Amino acid sequence: MTTPAAVRVAEYHATAFRRLWRATIATALFTPFFYLAGMGLGLGSLINQSAASSASLDGVPYVAFLAPGLLAADGMLIGTLDSTWPVLNAMRWNRSFHAMVATPLRAADLVSGHLLWMTIRIFIAVGAFASVMMLFADTRSLATLAAVPAGVLTGLAFATPTFAWSCTVETMGSAFASFQRFVIMPMFLFSGTFFSVSLLPRWLQVVAWFTPLFHGVSLCRGIALGGTPAWQMVVHTTFLAALLVAGVLVARRTLAGKIYP
């Protein structure tokens, strides 16, 4: 008789998602394919010719270097996107969060329900990404599949703090667009997704180290390609997990503050 509250909340998200799943799955499969084919193989053929570049690519073809980085970034993109607009929608427009708290569900259940749903949602995206990686000879390996949980962790490390902030956003305004432009986009470009952070100027390397995506990319790449010392993997994992937990704790407070006026 008793289903955990988080599951009951996630059921709502899943019901709403059912309307969109075809388009979502298509996007989740085609986007990685185009990225890997275009950048990995096209641009990669240029990069692979240079002896100098292979040193910063851990000695693997460019597509093999790039793919785990993009996999982590995909987790980030879904984790943030689905924790911004849909949260504003649930707070302000369709008010589904208000409908939920009028029932036995509590604010904390809404947070854990979102976390559960995001785990599933990011898994779908990152899993699709890993499946596409299986199409390319240079990225086809069991280790690629092992990077999927790390990609999910990366996405969740973004999802929970973003959720905590999104509940406090009052209007459409430009908050989310600015967030995408000035936080997510630079991180996407400078946190090691496309090239090793070691190629950046010293001070930017320090900045990059403190971005969650750097840890996500390093973790996924470390799993997919091997060769990263275990202690570094522990640091990356801890960094992401800490962010996830902090996000949950803050989200419980911000959501309760807004939804129980």
Add this chain to the structure above:
Amino acid sequence: MDGGTVPAAGADGGGETLVRAEGLTKRFGSFTAVDGIDFEVRQGEAFGFLGPNGAGKSSTMRMVGCVSPITAGSLRMFGLDPTVEGSRIRARLGVVPQQDSLDEELTLRENLIVYARYFDIPRAAAARKAEELLEFAQLAERADDRVEPLSGGMKRRLTIARSLVNDPELLLLDEPTTGLDPQARHLVWDRLYRLKQRGVSLVLTTHYMDEAEQLCDRLVVMDGGHIVAEGSPQSLIERYSSREVVEMRMAPGENEAAADRVADLAQRVEPLPDRVLLYTDDGDAAVAVILERGLRPEGLLVRRSTLEDVFLKLTGRTLVD
């Protein structure tokens, strides 16, 4: 009273106390929305909060719905304290919020099932309940349509249907018919009346006096965060108004002067910008004298007193501007 199944109703018709508020207060910063009100709602009763916008009705409803912490005073729901037992209390409530909170992308049926799941009702039972409630709300034909294109009245009925998924002991309705056209309102009232007949206890807010008269056994009139009167619609009218009211509509600008000429014809004469109200127990007699005195009103009618008159007497203002 009808020998039905309503349990343990006392001789005065009052059952077990479902809501007890004492000195209930809600402040937002320096603004006091609800200022120390006392009231009780008993089982089987339809209890109303009547008042204009900003009177504190919705703030009171949110506290009673256990989604807004009280600032001061005390509140007990089913004898439980909302501060610590909010979840358990909400499991026994049905809530129709002022603003619809339906998911317009989902179908009517999906909205009901998803909501039933919040109460941990098993899927199969939820599906059966959805079927039954769609029938009750006269929406069965639209069950598998999306909510978005529905009319305001249909959405309201769906929200009411949704509030019943857990067979609530107490139904809270915050302005259930605001914004609906007359036909849609009557349909909603009819459904609420049926629920009342089944013994569901209701608490509702409204700024329509006809709604309060139709549905409420007992009501409080709120203004500026305070309760200014309490009783059954009939007793409030008896206490604060006359049996009948003569509405005399003069040409624009002449109402004030005309009021002076008929001041002796009623217990109380109230000049409004667009008409003069005469509170009297014999409207026809007053009308006869008005015509005798040579007044030529553009409109003249006798009606019985309503809660609107009570409100006017108590606050000096009309309910809906």
